Amino acid sequence: MENLKHNEYMTLALKAAFGKLGVTSPNPAVGAVIVKDGTIIATGSTQACGLDHAEVVALKNAKGNCSGATMYVTLEPCCHWGKTPPCTEAIIHAGITKVVIPALDPNPAVAGKGVRALQQAGVEVLFLQEFSQAAIDVIRPFKKSILRHRPFIIHKAAISLDGRTATVTGDSKWISSPVSRLLAHRLRACVDTIIVGKATVETDNPMLTVRFSDFAREHTQFYETKQYTVSGYSNSFINGLLEFWKADVTHDLKKIVIGLPQSLHTIHLTNDGNAYFFVAQKDKDLFLKRDDYGIITNLIDCGRIQFLQSNTGVEQIHELLDILHTMGSMITVLEGGAMVAGSFFDANEIDQCMYVYSPILVGKGKSVIEGKGRQFIAQSMALYDVTSVFLGHDMLVSGYKERYQFEAV
Numbered sequence: 520m521e522n523l524k525h526n527e528y529m530t531l532a533l534k535a536a537f538g539k540l541g542v543t544s545p546n547p548a549v550g551a552v553i554v555k556d557g558t559i560i561a562t563g564s565t566q567a568c569g570l571d572h573a574e575v576v577a578l579k580n581a582k583g584n585c586s587g588a589t590m591y592v593t594l595e596p597c598c599h600w601g602k603t604p605p606c607t608e609a610i611i612h613a614g615i616t617k618v619v620i621p622a623l624d625p626n627p628a629v630a631g632k633g634v635r636a637l638q639q640a641g642v643e644v645l646f647l648q649e650f651s652q653a654a655i656d657v658i659r660p661f662k663k664s665i666l667r668h669r670p671f672i673i674h675k676a677a678i679s680l681d682g683r684t685a686t687v688t689g690d691s692k693w694i695s696s697p698v699s700r701l702l703a704h705r706l707r708a709c710v711d712t713i714i715v716g717k718a719t720v721e722t723d724n725p726m727l728t729v730r731f732s733d734f735a736r737e738h739t740q741f742y743e744t745k746q747y748t749v750s751g752y753s754n755s756f757i758n759g760l761l762e763f764w765k766a767d768v769t770h771d772l773k774k775i776v777i778g779l780p781q782s783l784h785t786i787h788l789t790n791d792g793n794a795y796f797f798v799a800q801k802d803k804d805l806f807l808k809r810d811d812y813g814i815i816t817n818l819i820d821c822g823r824i825q826f827l828q829s830n831t832g833v834e835q836i837h838e839l840l841d842i843l844h845t846m847g848s849m850i851t852v853l854e855g856g857a858m859v860a861g862s863f864f865d866a867n868e869i870d871q872c873m874y875v876y877s878p879i880l881v882g883k884g885k886s887v888i889e890g891k892g893r894q895f896i897a898q899s900m901a902l903y904d905v906t907s908v909f910l911g912h913d914m915l916v917s918g919y920k921e922r923y924q925f926e927a928v
Contacts, residue, residue: 525619528552528591529650531562535573536593536657537759539564540709542770544849547594547624547661551577553615555588568847572597574606578613586614593654595624598633607636617643621650625662653755655923656904660850663870669840670712670848673871674860675703676887680876683884684857689722691885698741699875699913701734705760706873708768712843712851716859717778726787727774727794727854741911748909757906757917773848777839777859779806779824783814792823797839800826832890836866861890864900869920872902876914 535550543549543565551573553561563576571579574596578585596606596618610618623631634644655662660671676684677695685691693700707713708729719725731739741747742761749761759765774794779802780786788794796818798806803826806815818824825842829835843851853863863869874887893899902918 524554524557525591525645525647526650528554528559529593529619529621529647531559532573532591532593533650533653533657533755534759534764535562535564536654537709537755537764538766539566540657540759540765541711541772541850542567542767544568544711544847545661545664546572547658549573549592549594549658551590551592553577553581553585553588553590555584560584560588569602572603572606575603575609578609581613583613587616588614589617589619590615591619593620593650594622594658595620595629595631595633596637597624597626597629598636599628605633605636607633607640610637611640611642615642617645619645619647621647621654622658625658626665652923653753656755657759659756659870659919659923664844664849668844669837669868670843670851671870672714672840672851672853672863672868673706673710673873674853674863674869675706675873676860677703677875677877678887679879679881679884681880681882682886683881684887685885686881687883687885689885694877694879695875696877696911696913697734697738699877699910699915701731701738701742702760702875702910702915704729704731704733705763705765706852707772708765709760710772710850710852711770712773712775712848714775714777714851714853714855714859716855717776717780718856718858719854720776720780720786720788724785724787726791727772729768729772731768746911749906750908751906752904754904754906754917757908757915761908773843773846775839775843775851777855777862779815782809783811783818789814789818794823796824797827797835797842798824799830799835800828801830832862833866836862836868840868857886857889860888861892864888864892865890867900867920869900871917871919873915873917875910876916878912 532550532552539548549565551563561577561581563573565573598607663671776796783789829838903922905918908915
């Protein structure tokens with residue numbers, strides 16, 4: 520019975536953590552639940568950078584009623600000073616007597632030190648091993664960010680059964696069903712950055728926003744009534760998208776365009792203060808000769824056009840990701856076309872693939888990934904922790920470059 524209660528409370532904490540994905544960078548999305556005398560007295564989630572962590576939010580919500588209580592938290596509490604005080608001190612001061620965690624913090628500044636601080640203060644720490652995988656699935660982006668100092672890249676694409684993302688004319692509306700496209704908008708709601716290439720902007724002139732209003736009630740009911748079928752790796756991140764554990768979707772997405780579209784006069788993203796264009800330094804003089812040079816110079820002056828110093832495609836991707844890390848990007852969806860995807864693939868910077876396959880055949884058309892590719896099958900990028908979800912006639916396949924316990928490189 521006690522284990523069942525542990526599972527119930529930790530599941531609630533995981534849902535609370537998922538609810539803050541996309542807004543906590545550079546901190547991990549963490550959830551906390553406080554239980555006293557068998558009753559949940561408070562929950563909390565990590566807030567935006569510089570604001571309270573999940574443990575402190577939960578303690579404040581409990582309003583001082585925590586003496587002798589147990590806290591369930593999805594990640595080891597921090598024990599160091601950053602923009603906020605250590606959570607371990609708040610937990611100890613509040614009189615919490617037991618803390619249940621599923622995973623240690625991958626941040627080298629914590630990494631077991633939080634557990635020791637609690638134990639030295641007489642707080643019992645219980646490690647819930649069976650939730651370790653689920654907890655780490657939610658913080659994979661943070662783990663890459665803190666260990667490798669680059670954002671986590673999710674490559675999302677809708678693909679015909681014969682591997683095409685568009686016809687020879689570039690038509691792609693729509694390969695996937697409305698139900699699948701709704702899931703794509705749910706994904707956008709959980710990231711802090713979207714990346715596309717200039718060709719996508721020139722062709723589609725997208726706004727790159729979260730637009731749930733585009734979908735009918737029947738599409739949300741598909742998920743509410745769980746008409747989908749899941750198989751393979753049990754992924755708490757995918758489960759969170761399907762059940763949509765995220766209530767607040769009102770956060771500012773950074774939109775990143777690789778390259779500069781031919782004309783900025785009619786491009787929606789030109790007027791979006793959260794949109795940035797990254798271009799090669801060697802092309803700067805060419806841009807200033809265009810008829811939209813006035814717009815270009817204004818964007819340069821306000822920092823929304825940034826110049827990459829690197830010469831090769833792979834080096835430029837690495838430079839771009841280094842810059843995005845300093846801008847606070849942690850969880851990023853790559854929605855660009857085959858050439859942009861190929862650049863990320865060649866740079867070995869695609870961390871997760873989320874491909875929706877539709878049962879149609881296109882024949883000759885646009886592929887999913889271009890670039891240099893691999894010379895031999897033995898060099899192919901294997902995917903791990905693979906989940907498949909039948910979304911009506913479509914099928915989502917999710918897989919990772921590395922297993923969930925990846926470490927620093």
